[in-house]
Amino acid sequence: MTGAMTADVIADLARGAAVLGTGGGGDPYIGGLLAQQALSTHGPVSTVSLGELPSDSLVLVVAMMGAPTVMVEKLPSLDEVVRPVEALATFLGRPITHVACAEAGGVNSTIPVAAAAALGVPLVDGDGMGRAFPELQMVLPTLYGVTTSPFAFSDEKGNVGVLRTISNHWTERIARVAAVEMGCSIMIAGFPMSGDQAREALVPDSLTHCLSIGRAIRQAQQDKADPVAAAAALLGGREVFAGKVVDVERGTTAGFARGTARIEGTSSTVSLHFQNEHLVARTADQVLVTTPDLIIVLEQDSGEPITTEALRYGQRVRIVAAPSDPRWHGIEALNMVGPRYFGYDMPSVRFDGRVEEYPEVAL
Amino acid sequence: MTGAMTADVIADLARGAAVLGTGGGGDPYIGGLLAQQALSTHGPVSTVSLGELPSDSLVLVVAMMGAPTVMVEKLPSLDEVVRPVEALATFLGRPITHVACAEAGGVNSTIPVAAAAALGVPLVDGDGMGRAFPELQMVLPTLYGVTTSPFAFSDEKGNVGVLRTISNHWTERIARVAAVEMGCSIMIAGFPMSGDQAREALVPDSLTHCLSIGRAIRQAQQDKADPVAAAAALLGGREVFAGKVVDVERGTTAGFARGTARIEGTSSTVSLHFQNEHLVARTADQVLVTTPDLIIVLEQDSGEPITTEALRYGQRVRIVAAPSDPRWHGIEALNMVGPRYFGYDMPSVRFDGRVEEYPEVAL
Numbered sequence: 001m002t003g004a005m006t007a008d009v010i011a012d013l014a015r016g017a018a019v020l021g022t023g024g025g026g027d028p029y030i031g032g033l034l035a036q037q038a039l040s041t042h043g044p045v046s047t048v049s050l051g052e053l054p055s056d057s058l059v060l061v062v063a064m065m066g067a068p069t070v071m072v073e074k075l076p077s078l079d080e081v082v083r084p085v086e087a088l089a090t091f092l093g094r095p096i097t098h099v100a101c102a103e104a105g106g107v108n109s110t111i112p113v114a115a116a117a118a119l120g121v122p123l124v125d126g127d128g129m130g131r132a133f134p135e136l137q138m139v140l141p142t143l144y145g146v147t148t149s150p151f152a153f154s155d156e157k158g159n160v161g162v163l164r165t166i167s168n169h170w171t172e173r174i175a176r177v178a179a180v181e182m183g184c185s186i187m188i189a190g191f192p193m194s195g196d197q198a199r200e201a202l203v204p205d206s207l208t209h210c211l212s213i214g215r216a217i218r219q220a221q222q223d224k225a226d227p228v229a230a231a232a233a234l235l236g237g238r239e240v241f242a243g244k245v246v247d248v249e250r251g252t253t254a255g256f257a258r259g260t261a262r263i264e265g266t267s268s269t270v271s272l273h274f275q276n277e278h279l280v281a282r283t284a285d286q287v288l289v290t291t292p293d294l295i296i297v298l299e300q301d302s303g304e305p306i307t308t309e310a311l312r313y314g315q316r317v318r319i320v321a322a323p324s325d326p327r328w329h330g331i332e333a334l335n336m337v338g339p340r341y342f343g344y345d346m347p348s349v350r351f352d353g354r355v356e357e358y359p360e361v362a363l
Numbered sequence: 364m365t366g367a368m369t370a371d372v373i374a375d376l377a378r379g380a381a382v383l384g385t386g387g388g389g390d391p392y393i394g395g396l397l398a399q400q401a402l403s404t405h406g407p408v409s410t411v412s413l414g415e416l417p418s419d420s421l422v423l424v425v426a427m428m429g430a431p432t433v434m435v436e437k438l439p440s441l442d443e444v445v446r447p448v449e450a451l452a453t454f455l456g457r458p459i460t461h462v463a464c465a466e467a468g469g470v471n472s473t474i475p476v477a478a479a480a481a482l483g484v485p486l487v488d489g490d491g492m493g494r495a496f497p498e499l500q501m502v503l504p505t506l507y508g509v510t511t512s513p514f515a516f517s518d519e520k521g522n523v524g525v526l527r528t529i530s531n532h533w534t535e536r537i538a539r540v541a542a543v544e545m546g547c548s549i550m551i552a553g554f555p556m557s558g559d560q561a562r563e564a565l566v567p568d569s570l571t572h573c574l575s576i577g578r579a580i581r582q583a584q585q586d587k588a589d590p591v592a593a594a595a596a597l598l599g600g601r602e603v604f605a606g607k608v609v610d611v612e613r614g615t616t617a618g619f620a621r622g623t624a625r626i627e628g629t630s631s632t633v634s635l636h637f638q639n640e641h642l643v644a645r646t647a648d649q650v651l652v653t654t655p656d657l658i659i660v661l662e663q664d665s666g667e668p669i670t671t672e673a674l675r676y677g678q679r680v681r682i683v684a685a686p687s688d689p690r691w692h693g694i695e696a697l698n699m700v701g702p703r704y705f706g707y708d709m710p711s712v713r714f715d716g717r718v719e720e721y722p723e724v725a726l
Binding site: 159180 | 450454520522524528
């Protein structure tokens with residue numbers, strides 16, 4: 001998509017992004033508000049596809065980092081969204097030409113829209129994951145040697161920091177403890193990339209994809225069709241379970257929203273294990289699907305995505321499993337975002353049930 | 364003192380600084396090594412008194428931040444000492460003209476010597492406290508409205524950060540959690556000051572004072588005189604207790620070395636409570652002395668200062684109490700560094716036993 005983004009598409013964008021967000025990336029309604037406000041104040045944002053991005057661009061990833069349980073409580077102001085970008089521009093000594101999304105998510109696909117509007121720069125139609133993951137280093141650019149540094153962060157109080165680290169994992173470690181101390185959610189900007197680097201490392205057309213999914217769900221609602229089936233078709237995925245939320249155990253620990261939800265179906269119960277995002281879906285005797293493939297919880301009738309922090313007892317939901325970007329299935333990638341990294345001693349299980357063994361390697 | 368500092372005075376400097384360090388600020392022997400190495404590599408460092416500091420100077424405070432228990436285990440390299448200063452100079456866009464000490468302490472009075480040598484700039488004969496305190500905001504410049512920001516930190520691995528915060532206490536909070544994550548000790552640079560600001564806010568002639576104390580102890584050792592009495596006389600203080608260390612309870616928590624030591628005397632036992640520095644000395648029924656006045660533990664015969672991390676069962680020690688810079692006894696200052704800030708519900712008790720009540724005010 002190369003064109004302009006206006007306030008009227010934001011609800012679809014945020015809904016579609018929350019589907020790809022696999023429970024994380026923040027609430028789509030709240031994320032939508034900020035982008036709509038920015039677009040109504042600053043006018044439409046131009047979007048540019050990865051293919052048309054000039055090679056000498058300076059692309060910066062902009063996002064909110066923290067526990068989604070907290071992010072929904074303290075949505076940033078536009079000033080706060082822009083502050084880390086400005087700190088980085090000072091540090092880099094040259095202006096940013098484009099903004100990109102780190103991940104797909106209700107808040108993290110709409111905050112970059114707000115940032116692009118406020119900064120007056122185009123938004124790249126692409127993102128760093130094609131889904132959402134909980135930690136900073138978990139982006140495809142890491143696999144291409146793109147560093148987070150220099151990396152800036154700020155809070156709603158006006159505190160700003162800039163980091164230059166020896167690895168993307170160190171940026172995660174330092175920024176995460178700072179985020180916890182600063183109130184469990186901060187605004188970040190980093191991963192400076194040239195146009196060529198962005199073209200190689202980002203997931204192409206992901207805003208367009210989010211919009212398509214968001215629209216398809218809305219259209220199916222209007223047509224009294226099945227929004228879950230419509231979403232699954234666009235995702236190339238399949239419905240793997242349906243049932244009622246009977247238990248949610250949740251804590252905000254070490255800066256993440258971690259927990260387990262139990263979904264009771266007609267003949268079995270699924271446990272969903274999450275750290276901001278859903279990581280593993282399993283029954284008592286079978287792992288249905290794991291990270292890095294997508295585990296998506298949708299409201300059974302409306303097909304609206306339900307983020308992990310919004311899971312409640314009694315909700316009737318359907319679980320869709322869908323393939324992630326194929327680059328997440330390389331050995332290095334699986335060591336970065338596969339189930340074992342998160343402490344689940346199991347191979348990756350693909351959206352279609354295939355078991356994907358992978359050797360452990362030191363990153 | 365306006366002149367030149369050479370390697371042969373470092374042992375006296377570090378010893379005297381460790382006396383004023385009241386148990387914190389790092390081990391004088393280890394701190395001395397780094398300064399001696401820097402001086403032998405880069406030549407003598409010029410020193411300049413606060414009175415002769417040019418008004419348009421850019422003075423930067425350089426220090427090691429963390430738990431002294433860890434600092435003694437991982438003394439920084441010269442590269443590491445210089446790295447945060449260089450990061451700040453980039454951020455400020457102009458070169459540093461002078462280095463100053465944040466506090467008096469075995470490591471934190473000698474690291475600035477090493478920094479000045481490596482950077483080729485003069486060292487200010489002054490420091491931010493006239494003693495040592497455990498937290499960043501606890502410097503006289505805070506009372507004069509000097510901010511920590513921009514503030515830089517780095518670790519031995521090569522990670523660097525720059526902070527611009529809304530208060531010196533916020534710098535402490537964010538830098539402290541970063542320090543813990545980065546291995547419990549980091550190198551820092553901050554509190555950029557003009558010459559006029561430094562003249563107003565720093566404790567004058569403190570390197571000279573450290574040297575005098577360090578020399579007096581050594582001289583008394585050579586003369587078979589009483590080094591403890593010699594130190595007490597120079598400090599304007601008095602010996603308040605003598606005894607044997609019978610118990611040390613210690614933990615490295617939240618980035619600090621915290622604990623309690625019990626010193627058994629002939630007729631009573633003193634408890635020393637510390638957080639990097641000694642904060643309260645009390646018997647079962649009397650508080651002898653508290654922060655902000657100085658509580659100094661010296662080996663009974665040699666008068667060598669014993670830092671909190673070096674306290675061991677069986678050591679025979681004498682405790683000297685001495686007055687701190689009078690500015691630490693203002694109401695705002697007592698709220699920042701008095702016993703209540705550290706969780707001891709008591710008034711300040713001066714070195715001479717006078718009780719100093721102070722109202723609590725919001726900072």
